[in-house]
Amino acid sequence: MYKDWPQYAKDLSTAMQGCRDGIPETWGAFSKLAASSTKSGALDTKTKELIAIAIGIAMRCDGCVAFHARAAVRHGATREEVLEMIGMTVYMGGGPSSVYGAMALEAFDQFSEAAAAAK
Template structure:
């Protein structure tokens, strides 16, 4: 394991709390933008989340990979669908996307393991 994607997401979430207090209107507007952009329409929410994953990889954003991979899993994305999304990101982003695509797959596997552990504990 190269990175702990769950900790990355948790750390960033905690780091965003002061922003919510300091620039609440801006953060609310960003949340509204996210909700509007990801709402199902001509493209369903799952497809839109896979687009966000591909852009996260091509943009080389660790936090984006952590958040969007988790969201994709919640929407029912399979490992095979994620792999094809990594392929598109690689096509669009070249060699650096190969590295971040590998990390995205690692993040997905960590979220699946956490989800499985949570189900086993219930």
């Protein structure tokens, strides 16, 4: 295992609390942007979360991969959908995307296992 993604997301959320507390107006605005951007519209929330993982891969953002892999699981994404999305990121981003794609798949799998165990 490369990383314990559920623990990483938990630890990062805790670390981010200092920003939430220190700049509540800015953080609140960001949270509203996130909520309005991810709600279902012409694209459903699951598709938007897959897009967010792809951007996290392209930008090499571990936290983005963790949070959006968790959200993709919550919104019913399948492993096959995640793999096809990773294929697109590798096509568009080459070698760096292949590395982050593997990490994103590991994150998705760990969040899926945790969700299945919680049922």
